[in-house]
Amino acid sequence: MSEATQARARTSQQKVAAGLKRRYRAELRFRSYGIAAVALGLLFVAFLFFSIISKGYTAFEQTFVRLEVSYAADKIDPDGKRAPADLEGANYEALVRQALRERFPEVTERGDLRKLYGLLSGSAETVVRARVLADPNRIGSRETLWLMADDHVDMLVKGHIDRNVPEDERSIDDRELGWIDRLTAEHRVEVRFNPKFLTGGDSREPEQAGVRGAVMGSLFTLLVTLFLSFPIGVAAAVYLEEFAKRNRLTDIIEVNINNLAAVPSIVFGLLGLAMFIQFFGLPRSAPLVGGLVLTLMTLPTIIITSRAALKAVPPSIREAAFGMGASPVQAVLHHVLPLAMPGMLTGAIIGMARALGESAPLLMIGMVAFIADVPKTLSDPATVLPVQVYLWASSPERAFVERTSGAIMVLLAFLLVMNAAAVFLRSRFERRW
Amino acid sequence: MSTEIAPTDPNVRIRVPRARVAAAADDSQPGSKIETKTVGQVTVADAVMTARRVNVHYGEKHAVKDVSLDIGRNAVIALIGPSGCGKSTFLRCLNRMNDTIDSARVDGSITLDGVDIYEKRQDVVQLRARVGMVFQKPNPFPKSIYENIAYGPRIHGLAANRAELDEVVQTSLAKAGLWEEVKDRLDHPGTGLSGGQQQRLCIARAIAVDPEVILMDEPCSALDPIATARIEDLIDELRQNYAIVIVTHNMQQAARVSQRTAYFHLGELVEVGATNQIFTNPRHRLTEDYITGRFG
Numbered sequence: 001m002s003e004a005t006q007a008r009a010r011t012s013q014q015k016v017a018a019g020l021k022r023r024y025r026a027e028l029r030f031r032s033y034g035i036a037a038v039a040l041g042l043l044f045v046a047f048l049f050f051s052i053i054s055k056g057y058t059a060f061e062q063t064f065v066r067l068e069v070s071y072a073a074d075k076i077d078p079d080g081k082r083a084p085a086d087l088e089g090a091n092y093e094a095l096v097r098q099a100l101r102e103r104f105p106e107v108t109e110r111g112d113l114r115k116l117y118g119l120l121s122g123s124a125e126t127v128v129r130a131r132v133l134a135d136p137n138r139i140g141s142r143e144t145l146w147l148m149a150d151d152h153v154d155m156l157v158k159g160h161i162d163r164n165v166p167e168d169e170r171s172i173d174d175r176e177l178g179w180i181d182r183l184t185a186e187h188r189v190e191v192r193f194n195p196k197f198l199t200g201g202d203s204r205e206p207e208q209a210g211v212r213g214a215v216m217g218s219l220f221t222l223l224v225t226l227f228l229s230f231p232i233g234v235a236a237a238v239y240l241e242e243f244a245k246r247n248r249l250t251d252i253i254e255v256n257i258n259n260l261a262a263v264p265s266i267v268f269g270l271l272g273l274a275m276f277i278q279f280f281g282l283p284r285s286a287p288l289v290g291g292l293v294l295t296l297m298t299l300p301t302i303i304i305t306s307r308a309a310l311k312a313v314p315p316s317i318r319e320a321a322f323g324m325g326a327s328p329v330q331a332v333l334h335h336v337l338p339l340a341m342p343g344m345l346t347g348a349i350i351g352m353a354r355a356l357g358e359s360a361p362l363l364m365i366g367m368v369a370f371i372a373d374v375p376k377t378l379s380d381p382a383t384v385l386p387v388q389v390y391l392w393a394s395s396p397e398r399a400f401v402e403r404t405s406g407a408i409m410v411l412l413a414f415l416l417v418m419n420a421a422a423v424f425l426r427s428r429f430e431r432r433w
Numbered sequence: 434m435s436t437e438i439a440p441t442d443p444n445v446r447i448r449v450p451r452a453r454v455a456a457a458a459d460d461s462q463p464g465s466k467i468e469t470k471t472v473g474q475v476t477v478a479d480a481v482m483t484a485r486r487v488n489v490h491y492g493e494k495h496a497v498k499d500v501s502l503d504i505g506r507n508a509v510i511a512l513i514g515p516s517g518c519g520k521s522t523f524l525r526c527l528n529r530m531n532d533t534i535d536s537a538r539v540d541g542s543i544t545l546d547g548v549d550i551y552e553k554r555q556d557v558v559q560l561r562a563r564v565g566m567v568f569q570k571p572n573p574f575p576k577s578i579y580e581n582i583a584y585g586p587r588i589h590g591l592a593a594n595r596a597e598l599d600e601v602v603q604t605s606l607a608k609a610g611l612w613e614e615v616k617d618r619l620d621h622p623g624t625g626l627s628g629g630q631q632q633r634l635c636i637a638r639a640i641a642v643d644p645e646v647i648l649m650d651e652p653c654s655a656l657d658p659i660a661t662a663r664i665e666d667l668i669d670e671l672r673q674n675y676a677i678v679i680v681t682h683n684m685q686q687a688a689r690v691s692q693r694t695a696y697f698h699l700g701e702l703v704e705v706g707a708t709n710q711i712f713t714n715p716r717h718r719l720t721e722d723y724i725t726g727r728f729g
């Protein structure tokens with residue numbers, strides 16, 4: 001090597017060394033931007049979770065009042081025949097009121113009595129009835145029961161009602177306050193786990209309202225969506241990707257699928273209303289129709305992700321299969337589809353997650369109505385979790401605030417379970433290489 | 434030796450000197466009248482496959498031009514030529530793999546045991562069971578070693594029961610010289626083998642359906658010299674039972690494994706002949722330029 005080239009090499013080395021520092025700095029900066037972005041994202045998620053859970057966990061608890069109820073024979077079954085119809089139809093409300101009056105014998109005036117009875121939830125009598133129906137031998141005896149308090153008592157106990165504001169601005173007047181305080185002093189008031197929130201349907205009375213109806217509605221709707229959109233979407237993707245000849249028609253179809261994926265979801269709701277309800281005459285508010293509408297909405301997503309998954313399967317696998325004499329269908333079923341399945345499942349879960357959170361198109365087909373019964377079939381009227389959240393959020397009662405957050409927690413749990421199932425399935429498929 | 438050539442103008446047709454064409458015609462067997470510009474003898478006495486005036490177009494692109502060639506039984510024929518000259522395309526005509534390419538159009542006639550394989554009645558699935566293929570890059574299925582071999586017999590219904598299938602798997606692996614290496618891990622993924630083992634697995638997979646012809650497209654180009662040597666030995670052994678067509682860029686390999694060699698140039702079959710004749714005494718100038726490395 002000559003002097004000159006050596007010198008040139010040296011200066012190049014120096015230049016590289018000088019630049020190196022700058023490069024490392026840039027790299028460090030870039031990395032810190034990335035970390036900052038991730039941290040910010042996590043912070044928001046943590047904040048979201050904190051605010052929802054801190055507001056919502058109380059929805060799983062409810063104030064109960066301990067009372068001694070006497071199953072008076074003359075009130076339940078005056079003629080002593082224990083006929084089921086008589087037991088069923090007896091006036092249990094009177095027993096509950098009797099129990100309350102025993103606690104507060106000094107209250108006699110009609111208006112005051114009505115207020116006193118209002119301390120307990122309307123559901124108290126159903127608890128008493130259930131006890132009697134479960135064992136008619138209880139008639140004639142006494143029993144201590146924890147009965148659900150009314151929602152405004154619950155709000156007071158949970159600290160959402162300020163005792164210090166003037167009486168006429170409070171939903172609980174001083175006399176009621178006195179009663180509650182007396183019950184509390186006697187250790188008759190307790191905040192306990194409230195299974196009804198998970199097992200009950202919607203109700204106008206906040207303390208009785210539960211998410212079960214919305215959960216079942218969401219479940220039914222999503223099952224319909226999954227069982228329609230996944231097979232149809234995968235079949236469409238396989239056909240378009242593996243079998244269809246590239247021509248004008250398939251190009252048009254492809255463009256349209258891409259466009260459909262970007263159509264606002266409420267439009268699918270209108271389409272569903274016009275097609276499924278008005279034209280085919282399917283019932284309103286039904287999970288079946290909701291599922292059909294969400295199928296329309298998720299199909300493009302599933303088709304697009306499934307096609308991407310198929311494209312990602314190396315062509316050498318297809319060649320190997322064809323070279324062995326596999327027919328095109330065999331090549332797809334035996335080799336391509338198993339390899340594409342994890343990707344397709346990812347697409348399906350993205351589509352399902354979106355469908356789970358969707359409310360706008362379901363409003364159009366009437367899944368927004370107040371429905372107290374838990375749906376049992378695909379054609380029963382139902383609502384879904386996000387719509388339930390919306391309904392409760394727009395209800396005036398203070399007690400619906402915690403229920404709104406509680407319902408969001410249930411929605412998130414639903415989502416987590418769904419994602420976990422998808423991750424599990426995906427790893428199962430991946431392990432089969 | 435570099436095989437890249439500067440792409441010549443595709444419109445320039447190769448001009449074969451008149452005298453040589455006449456010589457080629459003289460060479461052809463008495464009785465068989467094959468119109469071809471190819472120098473040397475395109476026919477053989479005992480042909481398992483024959484290609485006559487095969488043309489392949491990819492859309493506008495004329496990739497294989499008027500190629501006529503016989504594939505002899507129990508022999509290896511090597512296809513050589515610069516990159517892009519249509520070797521792979523021609524090879525893929527022999528088991529109709531070009532059917533999978535939308536733009537490809539094949540004209541001419543190709544027969545297997547006297548039956549035109551491009552005829553409507555010919556079943557592609559059956560054809561590919563009779564004409565197996567080994568690709569440039571080893572492409573085992575992402576399944577177990579056993580499943581890789583068993584796949585062909587299974588879809589073609591060659592084994593009546595599990596014992597027969599086990600038998601086929603073992604003999605195929607043994608023929609491909611892989612049995613000893615993998616017999617204890619038949620349930621391991623085929624993709625977990627080394628490159629050379631994978632390629633032998635692919636060969637075993639191809640012979641598992643007991644084909645008549647095996648097509649190999651640069652089967653050793655991704656392998657090291659030792660793995661290559663093993664495959665070459667294997668090809669030599671397989672010749673006892675199969676007709677083999679091998680595309681290669683490696684002149685020594687062509688010389689080592691093949692009995693006949695065909696030289697392609699810009700889609701035309703320029704010269705074909707006994708391998709030692711082609712390498713020692715090429716008759717066409719283009720062949721000579723290529724094998725002496727005067728290209729690129």
Ligand SMILES: Nc1ncnc2c1ncn2[C@@H]1O[C@H](COP(=O)(O)OP(=O)(O)OP(=O)(O)O)[C@@H](O)[C@H]1O
Binds near residue numbers: 494496519534
């Ligand atoms: N699928 C295809 N579509 C369009 N043109 C193609 C296609 N496959 C090959 N060709 C063209 O056909 C010609 C012949 O290609 P081919 O693959 O047969 O060459 P080759 O001789 O095998 O080359 P190499 O030695 O590089 O493998 C090339 O010009 C190539 O560009």
Ligand SMILES: [Mg+2]
Binds near residue numbers: 520680
């Ligand atoms: Mg090639």
